[in-house]
Every structure is written in structure tokens, then in C-alpha cells.
Amino acid sequence: MNNRPPKPKLNFSDWYTRIVKKAGLADYGPVKGTMVIKPYGFQLWENIKDSFDSMIKETGHVNAYFPLFIPKSFLAKEAEHVEGFAKECAIVTHTRLKNDEKKGIIIDPESKLEEEIVVRPTSETVIWSMYKKWIQSYRDLPILINQWANVVRWEMRTRLFLRTSEFLWQEGHTAHETQEEAQKETLDILELYRQLAEDYLAIPVFTGLKTDSEKFAGADKTYCIEAMMGDKRALQAGTSHNLGQNFAKAFDVKFQTKDNKEEFVWATSWGISTRLIGALILTHGDDKGLRLPPKVAPIQVVIIPISKNQNEKSKIESYLESPISALKLSGIRVHVDWTNSTPGFKFNEWEMKGVPLRMEVGPRDIKNNQVVIARRDLGGKIFLPKKDILSEVPKLLSIIQNSLFSQAKKFRDDNTFSVSSYQEFCSIIETGGFVRCGWNGSPKTELKIKENTKATIRCIPFNEDPDGKNCILSGEPAKHEVIFAKAY
């Protein structure tokens, strides 16, 4: 059960790109660094989105939509924020094209905007400019708004799902009466992110606090979920920020408190993105392709009929009719592959696409009143009596969901190390893996380690235990226990 599948033989990066293409998940768009999410990849995103959307709605959040365009001056209102995003902004300067007899279609210079517009890299500024209008008194609080949107961050080195110039995400932006309430919201959301990652995507995560040098530009505190990918590198899978009163101050958003005072509003923001699809591939993928957790798989069961002629095909069709409709009725996502390719071709294709369960049916199975089942997580075949399909398939899907999580967790735990010297630290970072060790709390130490090894502090985990530990670089008493790794 805990056997990690053979690791990819290809160079990891080529292997990743191959899966993204072959499984039909995504493609590069014509403008450098942009991404086309193909139908199969988008269904995966829809399932992730729907799962998280239900979670936040159950906890009282509502969706809304804010504009793509932000006046340049807004971005500059919060000093750290503009510093963090200025270098990767798409900027709109004109609003009209015209035909030029010599040069063809050109920008109409007369359409130049008075103030340039930034395409949102994130929406804090535009949203707080609206909250300024919407919040007067404690009666208007809390505001618990989320939006599903596209954002743009101009990137030089891109990789599909992991880093592209445009990506899809959700961004929550909440406003509160007190610091405590904002802090609670920040952590409540982080817990939902943990649930989404572990219980739906079967990706084990460390939860904790980012150091100051890794936090969101404009936040007081950034919390994160951090996962280990199949090449032992870390991937930041979601972040939840306590923004303090920074944006309220930048946009002058005050409210009348219950005891009639005026105070700046407290804020949070939090996001997960299509990057999670990259995390799924990098956590669960193997040499044969994707392995998808049943809860988010676009297809949970693929049925491959094995027939030599039309007569056999018809028999299989009627044999399968009732179990298929029963499975669908019980909410299971079933697909029957009636195409003309060979069974071998189909096996490979659906393994590449990561479908959790394959069901084969041929003439002999009809005779034996059975179907053949293959689990994508482990391989091997099971003969299942036809009468047990409806009861067994959901159980198997649940077993696969847990099995993928266990495999990933064992792999992560096996590759998370304690070390006794900086030399050992460097050698593990070099070979690959997470190092859990003491840190003296100094940004200089952090920077020096990053320059030496390319490893960064992924988080100060909630369950840290710095007592009696020493800083891995300086040998001083540790202020925190942290997790170091090279990251995506």
C-alpha cells in the first residue's frame, strides 16, 4: 500500500511537461508565458473550485467580482505592495487601434490614457478602494468576500500551471472589527486550505508561518500550506495573509466602533490557484502519467469494452447498461470508451490521464458474470462479480483516495530530515528533501543559507519545538524550528 511507484526515469522537468501535454491538461498560448487550460485540465480545476467554493460558502463567505483594471496610482498606495508587484505588471496605455497605410494595424496615439492602468496582479488595492465606500460602521462588518478571477504577473521563466503570466485563482478579501477576528479568519482559511489539499487533493502539507522575507507584500503575517513534490522540492500550495490595518490605512478605511470611536478596519486576504493542478501532477504522477485522487478526478471510472465484432459490442452494451446507470445515479463520474482504438492504446491513454479505476469487460467476463478492475494507484487486476459493482466501486474509490495520500505522506516523511551539522544540511539540500532544524531568527542567516544552497525557509511550522535546538548555521540557540527546502 505504501509502495511509492517507480520514480520517473526522464529528467523530472521533461517528465512534467510531457504529462501536461499528453494528458491533455494545458498548452502554451500565443503570447509568451500565457496558458491555455484544455478541457480535461479545466474539468479538474472546476472540481477543485467547486470543492473549495462549497467550503467557503458554508463558512459564511460570498462571491463577488471586482474589475481587472487598477489605476496605476492605487498600486502605489501601499509601499511594500507596489515594491512586490511593480516588476511584473502588464500595463495598459492605449484604448484604440487604427489602420496605417504603410504599417498596417497600429496603436492610435490619440487614444493614450491620461493615467495608465495596471492589469490586476492581485486585487487588494481595487477592493479596498471599494470597501472605503461600503464600510462606515461596525454594522457593515465583517465583510467576507471572495472572487474567482484571472490575474496577471509578467514572468520571464514560465512553466505550465506552476508559473505563467496569467493564471486563475480565488482571492478572498475580508474586513473585520478587531485584530483578533482578522487573525482567526486568517487561520480558519488556512485550515480549509489544509483540508482541501489533504482530504481532496491527497497532498500532505505542512502548515505554518512565513518568515518576513517570504511574506506577501503588504501583509503583517503570511501563513501557508507547503507540500513536497515528487522530486523532493517544496511547493507553496496556498497562502493566507493577516493584512493588519495596512490596506485600511493606505485607502483610509475607518469605521465607527460599538463604543463610538473611529478605528481603521482589520483585513485578511488569501488565495489558491491553478498551481494546485501542477501540485497534483508533481505529487502523484508516475512513469505512466497522472494519478488523480478520486474526489477531484474528472472521470472516476473509465470502462473499456473489449470486443472483436459488432455482435460482441452489442452484448457488452446491454451487459453494462444497468451497472453504468446505477453508478451514475449514485453520483460517480463514469466514462465508457467506445472509440475504435485497441484496448492497449486505451489502457495507456487513460493511465496517462490518471483515471483512478479502469473497468474492462469482454465476452469472457460476461460469461463469468464479472468485470475486471484495475487500480491506477497500484496496478494489478481484480475480478469483481457484476452484482458487487455498485457496492464495491465507491469503496475502491475511497481506498484509492486514502492510498494516494498515504503514499505521498510516506514519501514526504521519508524525505524530511533532522540534521546535526550545516555540512549535513547542505548535503541533504543538494540531494533533495526537507530539512527541519533550528534557526536563530535572523534574516541574514536566512539569506546566507539561500545564497549558499538555494534553500529557503518554507515555513515556521505550527508544531515547531525550538527548545534546546541550535541554529543550523550560527550554532546560536534557535529562536524557531523551521523547514528548509529548495522550492518551485
Add this chain to the structure above:
Amino acid sequence: MNNRPPKPKLNFSDWYTRIVKKAGLADYGPVKGTMVIKPYGFQLWENIKDSFDSMIKETGHVNAYFPLFIPKSFLAKEAEHVEGFAKECAIVTHTRLKNDEKKGIIIDPESKLEEEIVVRPTSETVIWSMYKKWIQSYRDLPILINQWANVVRWEMRTRLFLRTSEFLWQEGHTAHETQEEAQKETLDILELYRQLAEDYLAIPVFTGLKTDSEKFAGADKTYCIEAMMGDKRALQAGTSHNLGQNFAKAFDVKFQTKDNKEEFVWATSWGISTRLIGALILTHGDDKGLRLPPKVAPIQVVIIPISKNQNEKSKIESYLESPISALKLSGIRVHVDWTNSTPGFKFNEWEMKGVPLRMEVGPRDIKNNQVVIARRDLGGKIFLPKKDILSEVPKLLSIIQNSLFSQAKKFRDDNTFSVSSYQEFCSIIETGGFVRCGWNGSPKTELKIKENTKATIRCIPFNEDPDGKNCILSGEPAKHEVIFAKAY
């Protein structure tokens, strides 16, 4: 049942803006012409979106996502297309900001792009550049892809939901082997639009063909659904285009046919947008505010407890507990307003928000084992025995859904006229209403009428009957029977 509610006393345009603001649907964003869709408006959009998303998925369509950014040169590949959109494009020219000691945050001139980027006004060009890579043979067809996305068309005169610089929509883009198949798809989708408008939004529509001067830039034929608003003007509520081989030719997308020939691919595209929310307001709204069709209303039943003290409040709470959970279990969207405002204030607020059914419960109702029901479409009160709540509420919602449609249909039919002279034509267009009349098929006639009266041909309805009719302007035998109106 068919009594049209009193028409707004305010100037229609002020009345519209007032509802959008007061009902909490939307607000202008900081960049001129952009829109913030507030939570209540966005829930409405989510319900419309989910309804249509199910319809297209049931008919074999899948969702995907294409980039926001289009190379400028792509837009120019289809001649009519660039002509149609060039004048309203947001254009990205730079990708970095920097700090200037004197001027503050400015564009970094060194980040100028080699080729400027257009923010998508619609996605035909970027999508057909991808289809070029995806389509080789008839085996790759049909492609039935849809995307839910934001698009940008720079507008000078904007109005929330009806015309904004950025809006949300769905755009379907399909690719087919034959002209016939593409034509069938175009009309099948138009029929889904009709169903969405009439059966969900309770908005009666005329379906038909656009004239050449009103068709989509790049289409062979544009079909539409056209609705009459409360001020008797027309609103184009959805369009479905047969693109012929225009985009396939522009992007050189050929496929190998079943009999081994090479042919250009046939295409359609189709879209509906957040404009439909504007249509809902303008069709059903009255002096008191919105009136929402139950099928898409964010809240279908609002419950107003009427209590003078905590003791009464507790009694109402336990009295309502079981009917509320029963209603919710049966899928009805119920909200109880426990806020401290007066009942009168609450009545006004929920009427403004257009909730179809209001349920009042006070001490006297508990004594009589009843609730008081008020229908938003008609007003007046009904006393409903408590035991009948679960059976009667769904019936009432269904009655209201039909009643709103009937009212709107009667209003439209009462204001759609046949005319015997051009003078009569002009006087109706002046007063308001649709005119159904003969047209000689000439764009010159169309233009002259537009210049004279501001009326345009909204569509050539499918059920036209030109035989024996004459052109309203020229008196020549009619080539088509058409619908003229002033439009949004």
C-alpha cells in the same frame, strides 16, 4: 394575473440606476466604465451561469480557458473582425513599473513590448490560433468548447450591466466538418438561449436572424434573441454566429476529410453576458424595485419574524424551525431576516431586492397556526396554514415564475405593432414599441430609417411572413418581414 405593475414614475434611466444601487447589485469601479458586481448581483449571475452551464454540458459541450492576452497581429488576421473591434481595445504596451525620484511610480520605458498585446474583446482569434494546432483530421472534430471569462471593450458611454468596459460572459467556440453541422449548432444554441431567457429569466424573446449591418464582425450569419424592456426599447440578450470558414481561413485551419481531401474547418461562436442581469431589471422591475423570477433568485423566500421582545422571538424561532429546514431540504433558497430593523423597513428592502415570496410570522400567526405570505409579483396577502407550507411554497414559486413571464409577454405583445404607413411607423417608434413590418432587403433602406428614427432592425424573425407585404419605407414588395425598434 396579467396586470402589468405600475410603471416607474422616475425617469427610466434614473429608476434603473437606483435599483442597481439600492438592491446591492453593482457599483462602478475606479477605472472609468468598469463594474464591481456586488455579492447579491453575483449570486444572481452564478444562478444564471449554473443554469446555462448545465444546458451546454448536457448537449456535449465542455469548458476550457484561453488567455486574456492576444497578440495585436492576430486581431488583424480577419479583416471584418479587426474593423469591428479595433476602436474599443485595451492595449498593453509595457510590463514593468519603476520608482522615479521626481515623478513617483512610472512606467519603466525599458519594459516596452516588441509586439503590443490586446486584452481580449472576444476570443475567436486566440482560440483559432490554438485550433490550428489541435485539428488535423475529421477525427478531431467536432470541438465543442465554451469558456466563462471576462472581456474588455473600451466604452465611452457606460451603464452598469448594459454596457461596461469589462464584463463577464460565456463564449462558445465550436469547430465542425460541414457547413450543415455548423449551422445546426448555431441554431441549437440559439434555442438554448431562448429557453434560458423564457423559462429561467421569464423574459419573452423574438428569435431570428440579424441583417448584414447588425451581424457580428467576422460572421457569415448572426442569430439573436431580442427582448422588450419596460420602456419598450429592445435589448439584444444573446447572439449565436455561424462563422462559416472565415476564421479557419484567417488562421489556416484545414482538416483531412473522411474521403481524404483537405478542407477548411467550419465554425460557430455564441455568447451571453452579465447584460442579462440588466435585462432582468428592465423587464420585471417596478416602482418598488426588482422582481426576480424564482428560478434564478438568490433568495426565493424571505422570512420576516415580527416580535416585540426576546420571548416572542424565541417562540417564533421554534415555530419556524421545522418548516425552514423542510424547505431548505427540498432545495428552496430561504433566508430569515433576524436583523433589528422594523418590519416596514425589511418589507421595503426585500421588495427592492425582488425576493419572490415574503413570509411573515408574528405571535398571532403562531396562535392561528399559520403564516402570512406576500407575492412580490402581485402584492396582497395570503394566510397559509403552517401544515401547508412545504406543499404550497413550491407551487407558489412556480406560479410566480409563470406570472412574471405572462406579464412580460402581454406587455411585449401589447406593444408590438403592425403599421400601414411610414408615418404611423415613425409615430410608434417615437412613442415606444416594436414595429413588425415589411422591408425590401436593402441596407440603404435600413440606414435611412435608422437616421430618421434611431430604430434598427432587431431581427428577421424565424416566423416571418413577407408574402403580400410591402416595404415600410419604399413601398416595394417586402423581401422580409422584420422587427424594428430603438435598442439599448
